[in-house]
Amino acid sequence: MRLLEGSTWQGRIFTGRWQNGAGTSYSAIEPATGQDLARVGQADTADVAAAGLRAQQAQRAWAALPAAERAVVLSRAAALFDEYADEVIEWVARESGGTRDKGRTEVEMSAALCREAAALATVSYGELLHSPLPRISMQRRTPVGVVAVISPFNFPLILSMRSVAPALALGNAVLLKPDPRTAVCGGVLIARIFEEAGLPAGLLHLLPGGAEVGSAMIDVPAVRVVSFTGSVAAGRAIGAQAAASFTQTHLELGGNSALVVFDDVDIEAAASCGATGNFTHAGQICMAVGRHLVHEAIYEDYLAVLGKKADALSVGDGFREDVALGPIIDQRQLDHTRDLVERSLAAGARLVAGGTHDGLFYRPTVLADCTADTPAYREEVFGPVACVRSFADLEEAVTLAADTEYGLALGILSNDLVTAMSVADRVPSGMVHINDQTYNYDANAPFGGTGSSGSSRVGGQRVNIDSFTETQWLTIRTTAPEYPF
Incomplete structure (x- = not known):
């Protein structure tokens, strides 16, 4: 039955x-x-x-x-x-x-x-x-x-x-x-x-x-x-x-959550966190990583590994095929994702991976050199698009992470827990995950955000x-x- x-x-x-x-x-x-x-x-x-x-x-x-x-x-x-x-x-x-x-x-x-x-x-x-x-x-x-x-x-x-x-x-x-x-x-x-x-x-x-x-x-x-x-x-x-x-x-x-990546991390593991938090369910998660804030000392290395991970992810019919990502929910959401990526590239972002689609199946996309004026960095995408930006020090990391109307989730990757806690204390967010990505959920834990x-x-x-x-x-x-x- x-x-x-x-x-x-x-x-x-x-x-x-x-x-x-x-x-x-x-x-x-x-x-x-x-x-x-x-x-x-x-x-x-x-x-x-x-x-x-x-x-x-x-x-x-x-x-x-x-x-x-x-x-x-x-x-x-x-x-x-x-x-x-x-x-x-x-x-x-x-x-x-x-x-x-x-x-x-x-x-x-x-x-x-x-x-x-x-x-x-x-x-x-x-x-x-x-x-x-x-x-x-x-x-x-x-x-x-x-x-x-x-x-x-x-x-x-x-x-x-x-x-x-x-x-x-x-x-x-x-x-x-x-x-x-x-x-x-x-x-x-x-x-x-x-x-x-x-x-x-x-x-x-x-x-x-x-x-x-x-x-x-x-x-x-x-x-x-x-x-x-x-x-x-x-x-x-x-x-x-x-x-x-x-x-x-x-x-x-909504959310436009930041993943703050310091220069003392294992880059492979950090990029794995970034890819999982950004691309799971084609990025259609309110607490998905929207902004990758990466220390300038490892910025290009992180981009390279994240781009390779994005390129390696399979996209297709998640019911009939063993794939990592399924389709965008409908044409309207696909058009929104595509529009943000196209306007971001026109505004100066650099395409590292993806940026293409076959019907509703949108490839995991990595955009580098994002700024506050990059549309896909500034807005919630709700699609598989990673926006990556560098920072020079702790103060700039905190400033960039907090520079959003949203406050749903925050991920912080660092081997220095004092540094990580300093970010957690200073960036308004309903949920904070140290040494993990932003997409987390437990049945016995409070869920919600601040701001918008x-x-x-x-x-x-x-x-x-x-x-x-x-x-x-x-x-x-x-x-x-x-x-x-």
Whole structure:
């Protein structure tokens, strides 16, 4: 038996049962081949409003259950990701344009997120407070109610699950809108997993659609938290809209992360870090290395090794072939990548490797002699493009690394940990990795950035409790006191 066996889900949305959405269904497309993979149902604003009401009703009973019962559902979901791993890997590789290894990473991390969420359900959720009066005084965390999750195309399963799983574990209901380009692996698979895991109906709603569906979700009165991963422009619009109803937002937006490489490193190992952090999943990762800042003493050597690594990487159909990189997700993103590279070369950057494509398959590209005016250095590419620039000393390295509106991830390569810590202390960044590249993720660690990379965090027990519950002050007396009125 397969998780998506049969046609029950095809062309439908999920509201505790599979039903036709009011929007027009459409085809899920495989980027590597252009093939139609399935029909995806689409919601409209009326579907969103109805889902919000049902989620609000179902959430009350879910929150009232013993926490251990919620934990059981999350544990079952983790086991189902393991059981159906091969099928899920296939969907992720084909629909998101990734490789099988990338699909395996998404499956393993999603199972880990469910296990973390299962443990989260039963952690301590309050503490006793001293009181000057004869009463018990405490603060405790209570579910927010309904959480809206809006997830992107690049790692659709992980970036949906990292909010869906803890939100459910903590007693909330969820409205989920995956990116339309990856609505099966970012939504349908999740709905089926939780359906099989025994999640009560009405707690998880899958509402594929465009921006109007996401906007309608934010305006649902019962929605008190919006967890969004995507572009800076969309994040700003969501933040502004949510502010009108005092809805909390967790915004994980873009990045243009720096990898700072000092002259005391092993150049081969450093270039391996740089290539992995920059080219994995064709560079379509928010925390990908965007800027390689390399000490001038090893600059040309680093460029040579990075260029050779880029040239050696295979590009192709990651589902059917054993390749390192799959395609860019669609023509629009390919055009964006190509435009940035062409304008960067026109602005004076030197092409070391790549710069060509065959359809959506873009070669890993290395640009040297980049400056602050190089478009691919200044902007987030979201493609397999490495921009390399030299620095003379520690002060210049810090200045260059910090010279960006983003602040998502930072990598620092040096055998001198004092020097590395000095950079980490002085460059604003939500995540810092010393002697590693910028693309890192753990299910039990907080994730998020500063500046235009977003606000707030998700991930890890303490952060997830803060993100998906509210603080309540509660007092208890044995009998009501007598007041003078």
